[in-house]
Amino acid sequence: MIVAQRKPFEEIMNMLKGYKKVLNVGCGTCVAVCLAGGEKEVTVLNTELDMARKLKDNPIKIDGITIERQCDREYLAELDSKVDDYEAVVSMACGVGVQFLAERFPQIPVYPMVDTSGLAANQAVGWYEERCRSCNQCVLGMTGGICPVTMCAKGIYNGPCGGTNNGSCEIDTEQPCAWFMIYERLERQGRLDNILELHAPVEWLDQTPRTLVQPGYKKVDPEDLV
Amino acid sequence: MRLEYPSNVKIVRVPCTGKVDVSHLLRAMQQGADGAYCVGCLEGTCHYNEGNLRCRERVEHVRNLLEEVGLEGDRVRMYNLSSGEGPTFAAYAKEMTEHIKELGANPLSQKQKAAA
Ligand code: SF4
């Protein structure tokens, strides 16, 4: 899932300093699961803002609403009749949700309340571990299911580098060397030959805006039918 | 056992302190409570294993949030005792009341009164 972290309160206070009537929109999907931007977190942030602004004798009216998913137009529609009552809208969704809100309501300033940090797995309550950087060229098949882009500090495809140190990465003894782990797993599976094959460097497909159309879902242009 | 504890303390019962959420404590303060505290079982004796430890974490978090907001974090505290310790419960209520009296009233409730 996508994980995110609440922005520092000071940064939020600064973004909102000129506004007196704001709508906070939470998202009920990934950011709710990772405890950053669901209904509960909307309540907590709004309560904090209300108190802080009252204490500064500059009250703010801040309402909250949490929709099912902010990265889906279908769910944004319920905000259409509401947003114009506010001077600004803030979003607790990931960067995709924030952009979708801003795009749907271009007449109104939209601000992000969380920092989106990546694709991660839940390891224990409140603890998330990044596992994929959506490189668009997945190599897990040759690396025994361990992602070198995410887990290796250098993101290299032909590791380990010279810094590998008895199972640890050179950046930190607490950080396991991804390529050491890959070696061990491939060895266990009798697939060490995978590591001997040289792999072309990553094409950095994640460096330009990408769109994805799943096979079978391409819209046919009526003009092409003639 | 008939025990006296300060009458200004309002008790909200929860099945386990693990049920107490950050938003509950924050909202109590938002609505003008001068202080709030959680009384959980002794650490290591939680029936649900870690309810009271989770509560401790949340209390700690709320204390930080209050400081960010501009209130004293120490208006919110966590206490632990075993269920047989009535007198300790009363002693904690007294300790907390005295501590809050030292800090004074919640500035938010004063502002609300001034606005009314
Ligand atoms: S190789 Fe690329 S797509 Fe596969 S897990 Fe790693 S970052 Fe994600």
Ligand code: SF4
């Ligand atoms: S020591 Fe291992 S994990 Fe660290 S940069 Fe080198 S190959 Fe990557």
